[in-house]
Amino acid sequence: xxxxxxxxxxxxxxxxxxxxxxxxxxxxxxxxxxxxxxxxxxxxxxxxxxxxxxxxxxxxxxxxxxxxxxxxxxxxxxxxxxxxxxxxxxxxxxxxxxxxxxxxxxxxxxxxxxxxxxxxxxxxxxxxxxxxxxxxxxxxxxxxxxxxxxxxxxxxxxxxxxxxxxxxxxxxxxxxxxxxxxxxxxxxxxxxxxxxxxxxxxxxxxxxxxxxxxxxxxxxxxxxxxxxxxxxxxxxxxxxxxxxxxx
Numbered sequence: 001x002x003x004x005x006x007x008x009x010x011x012x013x014x015x016x017x018x019x020x021x022x023x024x025x026x027x028x029x030x031x032x033x034x035x036x037x038x039x040x041x042x043x044x045x046x047x048x049x050x051x052x053x054x055x056x057x058x059x060x061x062x063x064x065x066x067x068x069x070x071x072x073x074x075x076x077x078x079x080x081x082x083x084x085x086x087x088x089x090x091x092x093x094x095x096x097x098x099x100x101x102x103x104x105x106x107x108x109x110x111x112x113x114x115x116x117x118x119x120x121x122x123x124x125x126x127x128x129x130x131x132x133x134x135x136x137x138x139x140x141x142x143x144x145x146x147x148x149x150x151x152x153x154x155x156x157x158x159x160x161x162x163x164x165x166x167x168x169x170x171x172x173x174x175x176x177x178x179x180x181x182x183x184x185x186x187x188x189x190x191x192x193x194x195x196x197x198x199x200x201x202x203x204x205x206x207x208x209x210x211x212x213x214x215x216x217x218x219x220x221x222x223x224x225x226x227x228x229x230x231x232x233x234x235x236x237x238x239x240x241x242x243x244x245x246x247x
């Protein structure tokens with residue numbers, strides 16, 4: 001059984017009721033965020049919310065069911081986020097990511113491990129998808145590099161690294177950068193956790209880039225990891241965050 005670190009009774013009751021209502025309504029959901037971090041690492045942190053992941057087709061049913069049960073609901077951002085409130089606590093209903101890279105799909109449910117949370121059997125988001133989402137959180141207010149390091153340290157030997165690479169293949173630089181940070185952080189452990197063949201493959205990709213001509217478009221991919229800090233690049237320095245051309 002998974003416990004928060006002495007949560008207030010009203011918080012615990014809200015979270016338990018949330019899981020009960022989700023299951024009673026037949027909703028397909030997974031637990032993420034700090035509770036998933038605890039599942040994979042054992043790290044306990046204070047929280048006022050619980051992250052629930054679902055497919056985009058599920059969130060309208062979830063919001064409707066909770067509204068009918070007397071809860072305040074909110075479609076915060078139709079692209080990725082809704083909320084359920086019981087002040088001062090809330091539930092984040094997440095079905096995508098801010099940058100639209102990490103859309104929740106059926107594969108997440110098929111691969112997510114089960115566990116017991118607040119006396120309820122739940123499914124957690126897979127560790128690979130948890131890392132995938134966190135690799136894009138590198139802004140001034142929040143940087144999830146340490147979370148990824150801790151997931152790898154405690155769960156890395158069980159991680160499906162091929163699956164993680166498939167998720168990060170387009171933006172493999174972020175995966176390589178995090179592997180280097182892990183090597184720096186844990187000089188005693190990285191050899192037993194990070195696959196050398198994967199590291200060598202990514203290092204070769206990085207070296208091979210220098211044999212290619214630069215791209216014609218002046219692009220800054222910074223907004224994928226921090227939408228505020230790289231605003232000046234797009235607005236004032238004539239970089240493009242993405243390019244759409246008709247041919």
